[in-house]
Amino acid sequence: MARVPVIGGNWKMHLDLTEAVALATDVRNRLGSTRGAEVILFPPFPFLKTIADRVEGSSIQVGGQDLHFEKSGAFTGAVTATMLKSVGCSHVLVGHSERRSVFGDTDAVVGRKLLAALDAGLKPVLCIGELLEERKGNQTFQVVARQLQSAIASIPVGRLADLVLAYEPVWAIGTGLTASPEQAQEVHAYIRQKLADLHGASFATATRIQYGGSVKGSNAAGLFTQPDIDGMLVGGASLKGEEFAQIVKARA
Numbered sequence: 001m002a003r004v005p006v007i008g009g010n011w012k013m014h015l016d017l018t019e020a021v022a023l024a025t026d027v028r029n030r031l032g033s034t035r036g037a038e039v040i041l042f043p044p045f046p047f048l049k050t051i052a053d054r055v056e057g058s059s060i061q062v063g064g065q066d067l068h069f070e071k072s073g074a075f076t077g078a079v080t081a082t083m084l085k086s087v088g089c090s091h092v093l094v095g096h097s098e099r100r101s102v103f104g105d106t107d108a109v110v111g112r113k114l115l116a117a118l119d120a121g122l123k124p125v126l127c128i129g130e131l132l133e134e135r136k137g138n139q140t141f142q143v144v145a146r147q148l149q150s151a152i153a154s155i156p157v158g159r160l161a162d163l164v165l166a167y168e169p170v171w172a173i174g175t176g177l178t179a180s181p182e183q184a185q186e187v188h189a190y191i192r193q194k195l196a197d198l199h200g201a202s203f204a205t206a207t208r209i210q211y212g213g214s215v216k217g218s219n220a221a222g223l224f225t226q227p228d229i230d231g232m233l234v235g236g237a238s239l240k241g242e243e244f245a246q247i248v249k250a251r252a
């Protein structure tokens, strides 16, 4: 079964409103009628509504970079899944390595966030991946298996149809070090096997697994040649419309 490629642009904590609108306009002009691939932008929270309005009517979708697992309450600085939906988000990143390492999101918290996203009808992009010392210690498979298992094992497979996974080796994020296509494929194939073990072969075959970690216009095509790489989650290179479009067009 052919999986539709999915490419996300994670703008992280960059840009001001004027720059964000200019970037979204540029991306819309270049990619707004993309067929054969899904394109999702993940702007900072304050720009979400503006950017969602800016790309409305095009094929580009918008997502939040994070969410809180509670439905409301005294959680200063946090946002809920329904808030994200109400400003035009279809997707949300869950468990990005920067949330795990900088903000202390544990596997348990990531699991609760995933459930909160699903409860609200947001499509989650669940990020998993190993640290450099874990790779050096040959623990990559163990780490991604643990992250995957703790997030999705207890969720009925029928609720996971919109789940997208992002394999992001932490040592490759923002470092300029990209996993080689073969290194990435090895882990993607393992993740797909793990999905089959947890929830069956048809779920594993249908679920899209993005690669993330210093993806650029120049290395996207090579990564896309691999059979289990179904898309990219792009940080730095998504801040340049032309380069982001090059990445999407490497597959679309």
Ligand code: PEP
Pocket (backbone or CB within 6 Å): 010, 012, 168, 172, 173, 174, 175, 176, 212, 213, 214, 215, 233, 234, 235, 236, 237
């Ligand atoms: C990311 O933010 O998920 C990411 C992969 O960043 P970069 O492309 O800059 O490595």
